[in-house]
Each structure stands twice: as structure tokens, then as C-alpha cells.
Amino acid sequence: MKRLQQFRNIGIMAHVDAGKTTVTERMLYYTGFTHRLGNVDDGNTVMDSDPQEEKRGITISSAAITTYWDYAGERYQINIIDTPGHVDFAAEVERSLRVLDGxxxxxxxxxxVQPQSESVWRQANRYNIPRIVMINKMDRQGAEFMRVVNEIRTLLHANAVPVQLPIGAEDDHRGIVDLITMRALLWNSDDGKQFEETAIPAHxxxxxxxQRNHLLEELSLTNEELFELFTTNAAAITTKTIYKAxxxxxVSMQLVPVVCGAAYRNKxxxxxxxxxxxxxxxxxxITDVAGIDPSTEEQKVVRTDENAPFAGLAFKIITNDYTGKLALVRVYSGVLRQGDTVWNSRTGKKVRVSRLMRIMSDKYETVDQIGAGDIGALVGLKExxxxxxLADPDNKVLLESIFFPEPMIGYSxxxxxxxxxxxLGEALSQLxxxxxxxVVETNKETGQTILKGMGELHLEVVLEKLATEYEVEVNKGQPQIAYKEILTxxxxxKEIFKKQNGGPGSYAEIHFELSPREQNLPGLEFIDEIKGGAIPKEFIASVQKGFAAAMQSGVLAGYPxxxxxxxxxDGDxxxxxxxxxxxxLAAGMGFKAAALKAAPKMLEPVMQVDITTPDEYMGAITGDLNRRRGIIRGIEMKGNVQCIKAEVPLSGLFGYxxxxxxxxxxxATVSLTFHDYQLVPDNVSVK
Structure with missing residues (x-):
């Protein structure tokens, strides 16, 4: 159990260009994993090892790495995942957060607080991930520590409480004040390895x-022992008591500690x-993880215990030239050993694990076993x-899977x-x-192959991968938007399906009402009001299945x-x-006939567009947004720039x-985030 207490599975998350990859690189340097300071601008970071990441200077794929840190006489294993900040790769953040503890x-x-930092914060909320905040780039012109803390409180609704204060800002940033020990830390070497502890500067x-008093006030609201001391004898509060509280x-997500620094300057x-x-x-x-017993569909608790049966979740697949197909797995329970056989929840098959590896970004180290709480790579699981x-075949369990948003655009x-x-087919299968x-689909009318993704940059990266890594050159058509249809x-x-050929025939009769769902909630709401056995139970399930399949292709233009x-x-x-x-079949035919009478309308994806621009370009930018059918929701001054929030149909944003x-x-800079689906105006044609 002590070994598990010294594990940390953490993600580094942020908006594009907040410095998360640089923070990760410095963490690897100071833990001794690397011996040189990697920089994004130089294209020599450990975490962004993909050629396209080096070329573009952004994180595209979440990278995992294991390192170690010595603290208070103990050695801690830290599994770090550096996640992308660009909205087109938000799914990488999603799958990483699913398996992380903090x-x-x-x-x-x-x-x-920038648009994508709001998005990843909401993703972390969905998985109840405890967080600490690092306010980076204190050496930048315009750096203001407390302004950012207040933005986190107001925009993200988080109880952000500083545990450090910066010493100086911009070119004068020299170190930090530790509000728990009430000492100053000053960095005095270029590589940041050396710093001195001194008294806090008088000013x-x-x-x-x-700020220390504010920290103690907030902590006293979460901890009875500290509350008692704070209200009766604050001088008796020790640093040990503060750390514990x-x-x-x-961990209980009642508070978010805030630290600061300048990673690029090694502080x-x-x-x-x-x-x-x-x-x-x-x-x-996180002692217990919720699961489901696949045989009974009842809840089953998975214990974080190396002596319990094995259970883990595959959260990422990588195709590696050296090892072949790798499955990155978070082990929640038990121990997985080389040569073990595991059960796959989706296929229902047993598979043998030929090798186990520890992840070192783009390198791998063979290990004999991976225990509860750890993250590793499995070789040999083709499907x-x-x-x-993945679970012990004698103790099957189904863990919560991972949510992924639907792709927004596609190219033929x-x-x-x-x-x-x-x-091309083989390359697409791997991708x-x-x-x-x-998503790869085939257009039924034209026979074209449609490649769908989260955005222009996402698909651009995929097409470039096809050309460089798989050496497949492709022709691409015009962008295609993921429209949808809705009934109003x-x-x-009444639908009757009847077929007689002299021998055994076919017959089904259904009476139904087709209508919009309340608040247009997504998916199919199926209500069974059959009485007296007019349709047997086993056929009712088939009716529901038929409607669910039919709604994948609407009656206006074939969109879902x-x-x-x-x-x-009723029925017969x-x-x-x-x-x-x-x-x-009757359900499918009935849908086609009824949907045409239900006043179907087209829906289009609308994006939230967040633009940061100097004031002199405001007129040109807002005028251009109006021409793209954009609706401006707000404009505010932030520092010396204007921040525009708008909603614009995706169809108007290609090449924006x-x-x-x-x-x-x-x-000017822009961030595009999916907002929702909205009705296409009657005066706008969808091609």
C-alpha cells in the first residue's frame, strides 16, 4: 500500500501557448529524466516527439512518460501526460483525463483564462479530477498574478487559493514566496537548479x-482541526497541519492550490x-472505482488493490514501427504480468499479453509487471x-468507457x-x-470515401501523416459539414409491412406517434404503450432497433x-x-413516411469564436464576422487588447x-470551440 501512496498519475492541461509542454520539459529536467533543457521553439522537446509537433510547435497527441521525484526522504513515481491545447485535439485531453488521478x-x-482552458477545465470537472494551478510566464510583459487568480474564481467557478506569491513580475521576476513556510525562494542560476531560501522581502x-490569512480561512472551512486552531490559537498552526489540511x-476538490513561476526561465x-x-x-x-458486472449488469466495485483481480482500461492505441500495435492501459486493480491472459469487454475474447512496457515518451522500457495504480503499454493485443x-477472465468487469465528441467536418x-x-485502406485502418x-464513411450515392474529423487542423494533420508516415498521396474534395436533421x-x-410469395411470408403492423423530444435532447426516446399483447415483447425491441437505425439517415438530405x-x-x-x-423493417419504412410529414428542418454546427485583437482591427473583424452570419455575444477589454465572443456557423469558418x-x-488570435447545433435559416441553402 505504501508503494501505491508514492504514485502520482497526472496530466498537464492548458490553452495553446500557455507553456504546458515547457512546464513538462522542466519537470523532466529537474527530476533527472533529461540532462538538457528542451524548448518548443527549438523543436527539441521530449514530449513533442512527433515530426508534425516539432514543425507546428504545438502538442497534437497526448504523450506519456514516467519519471521520479524525491521529496521529504521518499521517492515518488510520477506518470505525466502532456495533453494538447488546441480544440481540434480535445479528444486527446478527454481520454487522458479519464485515466488520471490529478x-x-x-x-x-x-x-x-482563455477559451480552451475553460474547455479542459470543464472536461476535468466531468471526471472529478483534483487540480493544482500553475500560473506560468510570470516573466512576460503584462503578467498579473492576482488578476489571473480572480479570473479562475469568476470564470471557472473554482475556489482557487494562492499557496505562493511571485517575487516581481515581467523582467523583474526573481522567485516566489511560500505562504505556508513564509519564506522566499530566489533563483540564482541560468539552469534553475540552484535557488536560495531567504526571508520574505519587506515590501x-x-x-x-x-494571502496566508486567506489561505488559512479557506482551509478552516474544510478542516475541523484547523478551524479550531484558527479561531482560538492561530499561532499554534504548524506547517504539517496546513499541508495535511x-x-x-x-483531493476532495474543495480547494485548488495556486502556484506560480516562469518555466521557460527555469523558475x-x-x-x-x-x-x-x-x-x-x-x-x-481513489479507493473504489465503479464498474458493471457484464453477466448481471449490476454495479460492481473495483478496488485499488494489488491483491485483487486484474482490471484495467485501454485509453490509447499507438502503432509503433519497433513493437507494432501498443495499447496504453491504466491498471485500476490487481497486477498484470507478462504472458497473462486477459478478457476484452468489447470482443468478449480472451487474449494473451506477450510483453509489458513502461512508457518513456517515444521510447519504451520492458518490464515484468504493471500493478494497480500504474500506467503501462501492452504488446500483443491486436483487436x-x-x-x-481488460480484466481477469474469471472476474469480468466493465469499466466506464471514454466519451468522444462527434466529428464536425469531412473531406472526400x-x-x-x-x-x-x-x-490507403490499411493506413486509414491504423489511424x-x-x-x-x-470517422471514415462511404457516400452511398457517389461511392466516395469521406474522412471526418474535429476540424480543419485535425484533418490537415491526418492527411499530412498519410503522406509522410504512410507514403500515401491523396486527392481531397471540398470540405463537408456534419449537418443534422430535426423534426418540428x-x-x-400506421405502417404495415406485408410480403407474400406463396410460401412463408412477412407481416408487421405498427401504430405510432413520431414527434420532437422535449428540449430536443439528443438521441431516440422510445415509449412502449402497447397493451394486451398486441405486439409481443420480443418484437417491440425490434421496433425500437428499427427506429434507431432509421434516424441515422434523415429524409431531407440523408443527414442523421x-x-x-x-x-x-398499437399494432398487429x-x-x-x-x-x-x-x-x-416496418419501423424503418414508417419513419421515412412519417418524418416527411413532421416538418423536418436542417441543423448546422455553430462554433463559439473567441478572438483576441488589438483595438485598431475591431471594425474589420466584427464586419467580417457579420458577413459570415456570426452573432457577437460580447466584447470586453482585457489588458491592452479586445476580446470578442461570437457564435458563427461552421460553414462560414473554413480558412478563417x-x-x-x-x-x-x-x-489577432482565435479559438474555435463547438457551441451547439442550430436551425439553418430558410434563406440559406445547404449544398
Whole structure:
């Protein structure tokens, strides 16, 4: 159990360009994993090892690595996952957060809370991930520590409480004040390895005492022992008492500790590593993980215990030239050993694990076993996919899978030569294994292959991978948007499916009401109001299956129906000629007929567009947004720039980044995030 207490599975998450990869690189340097300082601008970081990441200077794929940190005489194993900040790769954040115990949220001291940092914060909320905040880039012009803390409180609704204060800002940033020990740490070497502990500078002492008092106030609301001391004898509060209370409050998500520094200038990273082991949870702090018994569909608890049966979740698939297909797995329970046989929840098959490896970014180290709480790579599981539960064949369990958003846009693609068609198919198969947000479909009318993804950059990266890694050149068509359809009126309908050929026949009769769902909730709401056995139970399930399949292709333009309600209230069978498949077919035919009468409408994806721009370009940018059918929801001044929030249909945003650069002489930045689906205006045609 002590070994588990010294594990930390953490993610580094942030908006693009907040410095999360640099923070991770410095963590690896100071833990001794690397012996040189890698920089994103130089394209020589350990975590961004993909050639496209080096080329673009952004994280595309979540990278995992294992390192070690010594603190208070103990050695801690830290499994770090550096996640992308660009919205097109948000699914990488999603799958990483699913298997992590804690996270470091990195914010730029100048830019503060940015659109994608809001998105990843919401993702972490969904998985109940305890966090600490690192306010980075305190050396940047315009850096303001307390402004960013207040933005985190107001915009993210988080109880962010500083445990450090910066000493100086911008070019004068020299170190930090530790509000728990009430000492100053000053960095005095270029590589950041050496720093000295001194008394707090006199001019900072009043603010330090004020913020320490605020920290104790917040902690006293979460801890009875500290509350008693704070209200009766505050001088008796020890640093040990504060650390204990702060850890409890962080793990229970009652409080978010805030630290600071300038990772690029090698300041503040060692205290951040201390904070990771001090405050973020170990696997032991998450004692029970919810699962389902696949045989009974009842809840089954998975214990974080090496002596329990094995259970783990495959959260990422990688195809490696050296090892072949790798499944990255978080082990929740038991121990997995080389040569063990495991059960795959999706296929229902038993598979043998030929090798186990520890992840070192783009390198791997063979190990004999991976125990509860750890993350490792499995070799030999050919059919495994992202989100599969792997478990002891004698103690099967199904763990919560991973949510992935639907792809927003697509391109029709084809190999440039017939010789490369087979090669293209094989390459796409590998890419789909690795990236669950990629979808490949075949257009029934044209026979074209449609590659769908989360955005233009996402698909651009995939096409470049096809060309460089798989050596397959493709022709791509015009962008295709993932429209949907919706029903706006209720319709009563009777459908009879009847087929007689002289021998055994087919017969199914259903009476139903087709209507919109309340609040247009997504998916199919199926209501069974059959009385007196007019349709047997086994056929009712087939009716539901038929409607669910039919709504994948709407009646206006063949796009999926986002939402609908079916109330089945009557029907009939033939004593000899009715079969389950007949009722499934009747549902499909009934949907096509009824949906045409239910006033179907088209829906289009609308994006939230967050633009940061100098004031002089405001007129040109807002005018351009209006031409794209954009609705401006707000404009506010932030520092010396204007921040525009708008909602714009995705159809009007192709190539927008290039246009924005032109309108602002390259000085404006934009973040695009999916907002929701909205009705296409009647005066707008969908091609």
C-alpha cells in the first residue's frame, strides 16, 4: 500500500501557448529524466516527439512518460501526460483525463483564462479530477498574478487559493514566496537548479501575511482541526497541519492550490513538483472505482488493490514501427504480468499479453509487471480499441468507457493512383485505431470515401501523416459539414409491412406517434404503450432497433436525425408470418413516411469564436464576422487588447484563421470551440 501512496498519475492541461509542454520539459529536467533543457521553439522537446509537433510547435497527441521525484526522504513515481491545447485535439485531453488521478492546469500570467482552458477545465470537472494551478510566464510583459487568480474564481467557478506569491513580475521576476513556510525562494542560476531560501522581502510581507490569512480561512472551512486552531490559537498552526489540511481539501476538490513561476526561465518548477506529491491524489486516495458486472449488469466495485483481480482500461492505441500495435492501459486493480491472459469487454475474447512496457515518451522500457495504480503499454493485443476494459477472465468487469465528441467536418478523399488504394485502406485502418474521433464513411450515392474529423487542423494533420508516415498521396474534395436533421411537429402514423410469395411470408403492423423530444435532447426516446399483447415483447425491441437505425439517415438530405420521440401504442401480428426482422423493417419504412410529414428542418454546427485583437482591427473583424452570419455575444477589454465572443456557423469558418491574420496584420488570435447545433435559416441553402 505504501508503494501505491508514492504514485502520482497526472496530466498537464492548458490553452495553446500557455507553456504546458515547457512546464513538462522542466519537470523532466529537474527530476533527472533529461540532462538538457528542451524548448518548443527549438523543436527539441521530449514530449513533442512527433515530426508534425516539432514543425507546428504545438502538442497534437497526448504523450506519456514516467519519471521520479524525491521529496521529504521518499521517492515518488510520477506518470505525466502532456495533453494538447488546441480544440481540434480535445479528444486527446478527454481520454487522458479519464485515466488520471490529478492534473496541473497551466495558465499564462498575461493571457489568463482563455477559451480552451475553460474547455479542459470543464472536461476535468466531468471526471472529478483534483487540480493544482500553475500560473506560468510570470516573466512576460503584462503578467498579473492576482488578476489571473480572480479570473479562475469568476470564470471557472473554482475556489482557487494562492499557496505562493511571485517575487516581481515581467523582467523583474526573481522567485516566489511560500505562504505556508513564509519564506522566499530566489533563483540564482541560468539552469534553475540552484535557488536560495531567504526571508520574505519587506515590501512583500504585508501582502504575504494577507494571502496566508486567506489561505488559512479557506482551509478552516474544510478542516475541523484547523478551524479550531484558527479561531482560538492561530499561532499554534504548524506547517504539517496546513499541508495535511490542504491535501485533504485538494483531493476532495474543495480547494485548488495556486502556484506560480516562469518555466521557460527555469523558475518555480521544483516547488511545483513538491506540490504535485504534496497535494494531488495517489491511487490509494481513489479507493473504489465503479464498474458493471457484464453477466448481471449490476454495479460492481473495483478496488485499488494489488491483491485483487486484474482490471484495467485501454485509453490509447499507438502503432509503433519497433513493437507494432501498443495499447496504453491504466491498471485500476490487481497486477498484470507478462504472458497473462486477459478478457476484452468489447470482443468478449480472451487474449494473451506477450510483453509489458513502461512508457518513456517515444521510447519504451520492458518490464515484468504493471500493478494497480500504474500506467503501462501492452504488446500483443491486436483487436483492442480505445475504451476497452481488460480484466481477469474469471472476474469480468466493465469499466466506464471514454466519451468522444462527434466529428464536425469531412473531406472526400481518394488515392492518387489505383495502386495506392489498398495502401490507403490499411493506413486509414491504423489511424482509426489510434484516433477514435476520426470517422471514415462511404457516400452511398457517389461511392466516395469521406474522412471526418474535429476540424480543419485535425484533418490537415491526418492527411499530412498519410503522406509522410504512410507514403500515401491523396486527392481531397471540398470540405463537408456534419449537418443534422430535426423534426418540428408531431405525426400519427400506421405502417404495415406485408410480403407474400406463396410460401412463408412477412407481416408487421405498427401504430405510432413520431414527434420532437422535449428540449430536443439528443438521441431516440422510445415509449412502449402497447397493451394486451398486441405486439409481443420480443418484437417491440425490434421496433425500437428499427427506429434507431432509421434516424441515422434523415429524409431531407440523408443527414442523421439529432433527436426524436417515438410513442408505439398499437399494432398487429400474423400468427405464422411475423418475425422480429419484419418489425424492424416496418419501423424503418414508417419513419421515412412519417418524418416527411413532421416538418423536418436542417441543423448546422455553430462554433463559439473567441478572438483576441488589438483595438485598431475591431471594425474589420466584427464586419467580417457579420458577413459570415456570426452573432457577437460580447466584447470586453482585457489588458491592452479586445476580446470578442461570437457564435458563427461552421460553414462560414473554413480558412478563417488565414483571413483573420490578413485582417489584423497577423496580430489577432482565435479559438474555435463547438457551441451547439442550430436551425439553418430558410434563406440559406445547404449544398
Amino acid at each position: 492534473a496541473v492546469a497551466v495558465f499564462c500570467a498575461k493571457s489568463g 512583500l510581507l504585508p501582502e504575504a501575511e494577507k 490542504l491535501r485533504q481539501a485538494t 518555480g518548477v521544483q516547488p511545483l513538483l513538491n506540490a504535485v506529491v504534496q497535494y494531488l491524489p495517489s491511487p490509494v486516495d 483492442v480499441k480505445t475504451g476497452d476494459t 478523399i481518394e488515392a492518387k493512383s489505383s495502386k495506392e488504394s489498398v495502401k 482509426l485505431d489510434e484516433d477514435p474521433t476520426l 411537429q408531431s405525426v400519427l402514423h 436525425v439529432k433527436s426524436m420521440r417515438v410513442r408505439l401504442f 401480428i400474423h400468427e405464422n408470418d411475423s418475425h422480429a426482422q419484419d418489425f424492424e 484563421i488565414i483571413t483573420l491574420r490578413s485582417l489584423s496584420s497577423g496580430r
